Amino acid sequence: MTKLIEAEGLKKSYGTIHAVRGIDLSVEKGTLFAFLGPNGAGKSTTIEILSAQTAPDAGTVRIGGHILGRDDMAIRAEIGIVFQDSVLDKLLTVRENLMLRGSFYGMKRSALENAAKAAAEAADVTDFLDRPYGKLSGGQRRRADIARALIHTPPLLFLDEPTTGLDPQTRRRVWETVRLLQKERGMTVFLTTHYMEEAAQADYIVIMDHGRILAGGTPAELKETYTxxxxxxxxxxxxxxxxxxxxxxxxxxxxxxxxxxxxxxxxxxxxxxxxxxxxxxxxxxxxxxxxxxxxxxxxxxxxx
CATH class of the missing domain: 3.30.70.790 (UreE, C-terminal domain)
Structure with a gap:
């Protein structure tokens, strides 16, 4: 299979804190990749590096053939991110938030409206598209966050603990949305989560702690080796x-x-x-x- 993400020797420190300590990882195109680890393991820092938000102290990254540090704008154009904390405006409706986000990609009005409609349908937010984001439930907000990340139909979607704090039923609905996107669009999903039942559905899992990768494999391989x-x-x-x-x-x-x-x-x-x-x-x-x-x-x- 084609590798969409290839990273070698990534390092990142903040003063005396070594958040990422020389990790290597690769992600196959079209797969669901789960990145696990306790809080403080270095997961979020790794995502910030891979998504061209933060420059590494050392190491190389290729995403879809683009090289981090040289093609950062091209990398950002090909990824969507759902952060742990929402970045949407609580006073704007979901539709207005989507239109605002889409305008960052230089879309014309008609193309922007079509993109917002497609993203809303994909993330199942059409029922509350014209409600203010701040008035939505936790699960509705999460799906709106996913819609925002899909506005430019990216081939790669980063989900940084997207269901933390949600009740089990809402988590399941958000997760169904993600899996449907991954299957129907052939989208590559890079997921971090605290919920092991979510990780068990991934195609490949990497476990990280204290800035280092400790193990990797399919769920079946990891269970066979470590349980x-x-x-x-x-x-x-x-x-x-x-x-x-x-x-x-x-x-x-x-x-x-x-x-x-x-x-x-x-x-x-x-x-x-x-x-x-x-x-x-x-x-x-x-x-x-x-x-x-x-x-x-x-x-x-x-x-x-």
Whole structure:
């Protein structure tokens, strides 16, 4: 596949704070790329560099063939950004905000109106297009923010924690909008998020902390490498089941009246259950999750 973003050796410091410490990354065209890390990991600084908002102290970036530092205007023309904090005018309607944003790209009136309509439809904001931005709910504002980023139909969309602070139902609707855009337009989406269930839907994930990239891969690859499935067994009689598992060479832990086995392979559960079925009252196999991946790689849960 074609690489839309290629970055090598990126560094950025603010005084004694080393926000980005020589990272390399690439993003394939048309994919959903998730960039994960706790607060202070360096994610937002990396996005600022990639989107030509901030110059790196060292390193090179190519976006769609354009070179950062030489073709910054061309790079800005090909990206859309949804920031953590909104940049829209609360007193203007959504339509007025879109028209204002589109005017920055030198569009004529008719082209600008068509672009605003297309962006509004793509982000599902037509129902409140003529309402003041400041009167919208959190989820409506987020979708309006996405519409603003789409006004010039960019091939690359940066989403910097776009659903933080929203309730689960609203997050799901915003996310459905993003995925629909990515699929229908072939748009490349570069996402940062604190929600592991969102990251699990990405085509590729990179995890960063303390300015460095710690791991990268597809969700399945990361789960395979950094997690173990867990078999939880409710015993008929705890002592009898524990003794049987020991005789079979199965290591386990006792937790809340259950015996917990960390599996090397999911199918190992079949052999274990068959060997002690008479002593089992119930069981559950829990697959490794992206939360487990994040915890095992960074040594911490997600820091909000």
């Amino acid at each position: 173990r499935d867990i078999l939880r067994i409710a015993p008929q009689k705890e002592e009898a089941l524990a003794a049987l598992l020991k005789r079979c060479g199965v290591r386990f832990q006792k937790t809340g009246g259950e015996l917990v086995v960390r599996l090397k392979h999911t199918t190992d559960a079949i052999r274990i259950l068959e060997s002690c079925r008479e002593e089992i009252a119930g069981f559950e196999v829990r697959r490794g999750t992206m939360d487990d991946v994040f915890l095992n790689i960074t040594g911490t849960e997600v820091r909000d």
